[in-house]
Amino acid sequence: MIAGKQTVDDALFVETAEGPALLGSRCTDCAAYTFPRQGGCPRCTGSSMREVPLSRTGTLWSWTVQGFRPKTPYTGTEAYEPYGVAYVELPGQLIVEARLVQTDPQQLEIGMPVELTLTPFRDDESGRPVHTFAFVGVAA
Amino acid sequence: MSEVAIVGIGMHRFGRADGVSGRAQAVHAAREALRDSGLRFSDMQFGFGGSHSAGDADTLVSELGLTGLPFINVANGCATGGSALIAADAAIRSGQHDVGIVIGFDKHARGAFNTDPAEHGIGAWYGETGLMVTTQFFGMKIQRYLHDHDLGPGVLATIAEKSFRNGARNPMAWRRKEIDAAEIAAAPMISDPLTQYMYCSPGEGAVALVLCRADRAHTYTRHPVFLQGAAFRSRRYGSFEVFSPWLATDRADSPTVEASAAAFAAAGIAPSEVDVAQIQDTESGAELMHMAETGLCAHGEQEELITSGATAIEGRLPVNTDGGCIANGEPIGASGLRQVYENVLQLRGDAGEHQVPGDPRVGFTHVYGAPGISACTVLTR
Numbered sequence: 001m002i003a004g005k006q007t008v009d010d011a012l013f014v015e016t017a018e019g020p021a022l023l024g025s026r027c028t029d030c031a032a033y034t035f036p037r038q039g040g041c042p043r044c045t046g047s048s049m050r051e052v053p054l055s056r057t058g059t060l061w062s063w064t065v066q067g068f069r070p071k072t073p074y075t076g077t078e079a080y081e082p083y084g085v086a087y088v089e090l091p092g093q094l095i096v097e098a099r100l101v102q103t104d105p106q107q108l109e110i111g112m113p114v115e116l117t118l119t120p121f122r123d124d125e126s127g128r129p130v131h132t133f134a135f136v137g138v139a140a
Numbered sequence: 141m142s143e144v145a146i147v148g149i150g151m152h153r154f155g156r157a158d159g160v161s162g163r164a165q166a167v168h169a170a171r172e173a174l175r176d177s178g179l180r181f182s183d184m185q186f187g188f189g190g191s192h193s194a195g196d197a198d199t200l201v202s203e204l205g206l207t208g209l210p211f212i213n214v215a216n217g218c219a220t221g222g223s224a225l226i227a228a229d230a231a232i233r234s235g236q237h238d239v240g241i242v243i244g245f246d247k248h249a250r251g252a253f254n255t256d257p258a259e260h261g262i263g264a265w266y267g268e269t270g271l272m273v274t275t276q277f278f279g280m281k282i283q284r285y286l287h288d289h290d291l292g293p294g295v296l297a298t299i300a301e302k303s304f305r306n307g308a309r310n311p312m313a314w315r316r317k318e319i320d321a322a323e324i325a326a327a328p329m330i331s332d333p334l335t336q337y338m339y340c341s342p343g344e345g346a347v348a349l350v351l352c353r354a355d356r357a358h359t360y361t362r363h364p365v366f367l368q369g370a371a372f373r374s375r376r377y378g379s380f381e382v383f384s385p386w387l388a389t390d391r392a393d394s395p396t397v398e399a400s401a402a403a404f405a406a407a408g409i410a411p412s413e414v415d416v417a418q419i420q421d422t423e424s425g426a427e428l429m430h431m432a433e434t435g436l437c438a439h440g441e442q443e444e445l446i447t448s449g450a451t452a453i454e455g456r457l458p459v460n461t462d463g464g465c466i467a468n469g470e471p472i473g474a475s476g477l478r479q480v481y482e483n484v485l486q487l488r489g490d491a492g493e494h495q496v497p498g499d500p501r502v503g504f505t506h507v508y509g510a511p512g513i514s515a516c517t518v519l520t521r
Contacts, residue, residue, distance in 0.1 A: 009265040024386075032377075035386040036263065043377045043388070061387075062287075064279030064331040066270060071254040073267030085276045085331075087284075087387060095387040097271055105332050110287050121269055132269040 005118055005131045012036055012133065014053045020118060021056050022096065022133060025049040033094040055090040056116040058135070062087045063100060063108045076121045083121075088114055088135050101136035113140050144232045145357035145364040146519070148177025148350030149484050152245070154468040155314030157344050162194025162247030162471075165346035167203045169474075170243050173348035177360045179239070181205040184350075186231050188224040189243035190214035191473035197243055209240075218420070220244060221347065221476025222372065222507040222515025228351050229370040238353050245346035246471030260383050260511055274422075274510070275339060277382040279331030282425030284380075286333070289440040291428075293333040297321040298446050299424035300338045300466055306453060307467025309493040314343055315467040338424040343469025347477035349484075363488045365503075368518045369407030373399040375512030383511045395514040396433040396506060403504075404435065407518035411435035414518075415500035416486045417457065418479035420508040421464040431459065434506050434516065458496045461486060476507035476515060487521040 002013040003020045014023040025037040028050055032043035035054060040047050069080035076083075084100025101119060102108055115138045120129035150172025152165035166189070174181060181204045189197030190213055198211040216223040221244035228242045255274075257267045266272050286293060301321040307313035319337055327335040350360075357364035375381050378392030404411060417436055421427035428446070432439040436457060445451055451459040462468060462482040465475060483503030485491040503519040 008268055009263060012263075012265060032388065033386075043390075062280040062284035064276055064283060064333075065329070066273065066276060067328065067330045067332075070270050070273045071251060073254065073256060073264065073272065074270045075268045076270050083270060085271065085280065087280055089389060092389070094389060097385050097387075099269065099271070110284070132265070 003118060006124065006128060007118065008130055008132045016053050018056055021053040021116065024052055024054045024094070026052040035094060035096050054093055054096070058088045058090040058114060060086055060108065060110055060112045060114055061089040061095050062110060065103050065105060077123070084108065086135060099132060099134040101134050107137065113138050142232055142235060143354035144229050144367040145352055145354040146349050146367060146480070146484055147352050147357050147360040147364050148173040148179065149481050150174070150176060150348045151312055151478070151481050152346040153312050154343055154345035154471065154478065162191055162245050162344065162346070163200060165247070165344065166191070166197070166200055166243050166245035166348070169245065169346035169348040170200065170204055170241060173241065173350045177350040179350060179360060182207050183239060184209055184241045185237040186228070186240035187211035187243065188214055188227045190216070190220040190224055191245045192217070192220065194245055194247040194473070197245070200243065216513055217509030218422070218470065218472050218475055219372070219507045219509035219513045219515045220473045221478070222505070222517070225349070225477065225480060225517065226370045226372045226515055229367055232351060232353055238356065239351070241348060241350050242477065243346070243348045244474040244477040246473040247344045248342035248471065251342070262383065262385060266385055271385070272383060274382055275331045275334070278423045278425055279334050281380060282429065283333060285425065285429050291440065291443050294325070295428065295443045295446055296333060296338055296424045297325040299427050300324045302446070302452060303421065303424070303460060303464050303466035306461055306494055307463025310462045310467070313463045313467045314469045315463065334423050334425060338466070340422055340465035340470045343471050345468070345471040345474045345478070347474045347481050349477060349480060363521065365484045365487050366520050368409060368520050369403040369405070370515070370517045371399045371402035371406060372513070372515040373402070379512060381510070381512030394433050395512055396430060396508060396516070399514040399516045400434040400506060403516040403518050409502055409518050409520070413502050414457070414504045415502045416461055416483060416496045417459050417504040418462070418464070418482050419459060419506040421460055421466055422470065424466065426508070427460065427464065430506055430508065434504070436504070453494055453496055461491065461494050461496055476505070479505040479507060480517060480519070483519050487519060
């Protein structure tokens with residue numbers, strides 16, 4: 001449970017004072033970030049990575065809208081609902097791929113400020129919502 | 141060191157071949173390539189080949205002949221064919237072997253590719269939440285590219301229109317019906333800004349090539365094509381590739397930039413000398429980006445080249461003259477070798493209705509695959 005919600009994989013998240021954040025890793029040698037956490041540094045090829053909460057805010061780096069219900073291994077709701085997909089730049093850290101709450105292309109623009117949120121994407125066997133991470137546009 | 145020549149080409153028509161296995165298509169292509177070179181399978185000293193979904197290439201020997209030759213399976217995603225060719229090039233160039241065969245084939249189910257995240261070292265959450273979809277990556281990559289280079293999305297439909305026009309002139313293509321740009325632009329949106337007709341589909345097909353030491357080429361064929369340069373690269377830190385849950389904020393060139401530069405350097409030929417090019421067009425945005433990443437033009441120059449007709453068969457830089465992946469579909473294992481097959485036809489002057497005019501002399505191929513690998517060749521007659 002993260003922020004009182006069931007998630008697709010609790011290991012992706014960490015609770016912070018500002019709310020749930022993505023849990024990444026940072027190289028103690030060259031300061032490169034990764035998401036999710038990993039043991040080896042993709043930049044300097046070292047292996048001293050430390051866990052670190054990632055920024056909860058960033059800007060939209062690129063986006064698209066998923067136009068059909070994907071096949072397996074997708075497990076989202078049976079009734080297809082279009083969802084936005086983005087790469088979000090977390091300044092000074094990395095660019096993370098995530099779902100977007102907005103799905104209307106008219107509402108999406110590269111460079112717009114966005115904030116992390118948890119969004120339900122399917123129900124579990126007892127009908128309770130399972131959440132994943134997403135970004136939502138916010139006022140600049 | 142021996143130079144390398146292509147002396148035989150064979151293909152099983154791309155598209156859907158109900159009731160014909162991928163392996164049977166591969167055997168057909170291999171026999172065609174052997175016949176084209178005037179050689180028998182017993183003359184082959186090595187084989188490299190691969191398929192993503194239709195079986196192990198080395199087992200084709202049960203049909204082609206149990207001769208004891210070393211036959212290595214290659215599996216490099218959409219760059220499987222290009223990788224097999226590079227391995228064959230090295231086997232001959234090093235002096236290890238004089239003549240051998242490469243075979244690429246596939247047979248995929250209908251609909252978009254789906255992949256298990258675990259095969260890519262990614263957690264199950266990535267697939268479960270709907271992020272492991274290749275069509276999304278292409279949408280986001282071209283969205284960012286259009287933004288960075290101030291290009292309009294309209295050109296994407298013009299590219300696909302050309303692909304279908306070229307495919308209509310190619311008897312081996314899957315899609316042989318012209319579709320105009322307005323209809324392509326109005327088709328259902330798959331992943332903004334790319335519509336259904338801008339994407340290629342998984343399909344079926346097979347291609348085989350017989351290669352030999354260049355100094356022996358004329359004993360097998362009157363029209364050898366020489367493999368002047370062949371290079372392969374994987375992604376670097378900072379490049380933007382498919383199946384990436386995150387990217388670095390530092391930007392680096394894609395593997396295509398380095399593979400292409402290395403192939404041209406090995407050939408001693410400049411991109412400006414290319415007479416006909418086959419480049420990876422999983423969707424029309426890929427053709428746009430790869431035109432610049434391969435060095436065939438500058439970033440931002442593509443829109444003018446495409447809308448002016450420069451990349452058409454009769455233009456000064458013909459691109460994807462057989463209709464590319466968009467008209468041929470993508471049998472993963474065969475796709476990169478289809479490009480070489482097409483260039484050999486073009487350089488021999490045997491491409492019929494889709495022949496580039498003016499006696500082309502230099503051909504270029506580029507194949508790109510997940511999760512960020514690229515293989516390029518430079519061919520001359």
